[in-house]
């Protein structure tokens with residue numbers, strides 16, 4: 001589904017973020033990318049969204065080089081990929097319900113769809129009783145679960161979670177991981193990045209280790225047992 005072929009990325013200031021990365025993520029996988037700060041994880045995510053271009057090599061989404069896309073095709077690609085960030089990026093002046101409704105409106109969904117889908121997705125992330133709370137009335141874990149609900153409401157095929165537990169304690173971290181697993185069980189490909197070596201034990205699926213821009217380990221046993 002997503003493929004990196006001999007991808008290197010150097011930023012204009014000369015920082016080399018990725019070096020000769022080869023990686024294939026299949027539909028339906030739950031992939032965790034682990035590595036210390038500066039290893040290149042965020043750059044990898046940006047390349048998947050065509051927010052950055054590789055200096056060398058090719059990034060393919062369903063066998064098409066995404067860096068040949070025109071604007072309309074890039075917009076379509078980004079609609080197929082949901083994003084969750086460490087710092088949540090919720091709209092502070094909108095309730096939980098409205099944060100999700102807003103993402104649906106932006107994707108052209110009808111009022112009927114919004115009224116019927118928002119409560120369902122809030123239930124999926126165990127926030128049915130927080131529907132009319134504002135972000136500052138939610139705990140960190142609740143905020144991240146709301147951000148996940150918003151990221152999946154338009155049914156992307158892939159969910160990229162970039163350090164989603166970076167601001168959370170252990171209890172909330174495991175709740176977020178359980179929800180990501182549930183979303184993966186429902187068919188969405190999940191790509192989780194983290195610097196937290198402890199976290200990968202809780203995830204227990206394919207783990208890709210990165211160091212200084214290179215993939216130094218790829219435990220894809222989960223893939224071969226499917």
Ligand code: ADP
Pocket residue numbers: 011012013015016017035036037038039040041042043044
């Ligand atoms: P991680 O997400 O694993 O912390 P990043 O992909 O953010 O890693 O960064 C990888 C390397 O690329 C680091 O050395 C970082 O300083 C550099 N880098 C990231 N973004 C930029 C940028 N926009 N301009 C210049 N260098 C960057």
